Amino acid sequence: EEHMDHLAQVLSLLATCNVAVNPNKCFFAFDSVKLLGRQVDKFRLATLAEKIQAIAAIYFPITLDELKHFLGLTGYYRQFVDKYTWKAGLLQHLKTEAYRYYGGTASLRSPTSAP
Numbered sequence: 582e583e584h585m586d587h588l589a590q591v592l593s594l595l596a597t598c599n600v601a602v603n604p605n606k607c608f609f610a611f612d613s614v615k616l617l618g619r620q621v622d623k624f625r626l627a628t629l630a631e632k633i634q635a636i637a638a639i640y641f642p643i644t645l646d647e648l649k650h651f652l653g654l655t656g657y658y659r660q661f662v663d664k665y666t667w668k669a670g671l672l673q674h675l676k677t678e679a680y681r682y683y684g685g686t687a688s689l690r691s692p693t694s695a696p
Contacts, residue, residue: 584610618657628661648676 588609595602608614613622620627636655642648652672659665 628658632658645676648672652676 608616613620615621615629618629618632620629636658639651639654642651652669655662655665655669659669662668
C-alpha cells in the first residue's frame with residue numbers, strides 16, 4: 582500500500598511538470614526487473630550473467646579503436662569489478678602511449694619491424 586502511495590505521488594508530480602512517460606517502458610509493482618543490462622530489485626543492483634559472459638568472451642583488443650571500445654564497454658560495469666580503476670588504468674596508459682607514439686592508427690601488437 583505504501584508503494585502505491587509513493588507511485589501516486591510520483592505520477593502526480595510527473596503530470597504537474599508535464600512529463601510524459603511511455604507505459605510500455607514502465608515497470609510497476611515488480612519484485613525484480615531487467616533494466617539497462619542490469620537486474621534491479623529492492624535489495625540490489627546486479628549485472629546480468631549473459632552480459633558478464635559476453636564481456637568475458639571478447640578477445641583482447643588489438644587496435645586503438647578496439648581498445649577504446651573495450652574500455653567503454655567495461656567502464657559501464659566498473660562498479661561491479663574489484664579494483665577496476667587500477668586495472669583499466671593500465672590499459673588507459675597503454676592507449677595513451679600508443680596513441681602518442683603511433684598517432685592513433687597502429688596496432689597494439691609488438692611491431693615486427695621498425696616504424
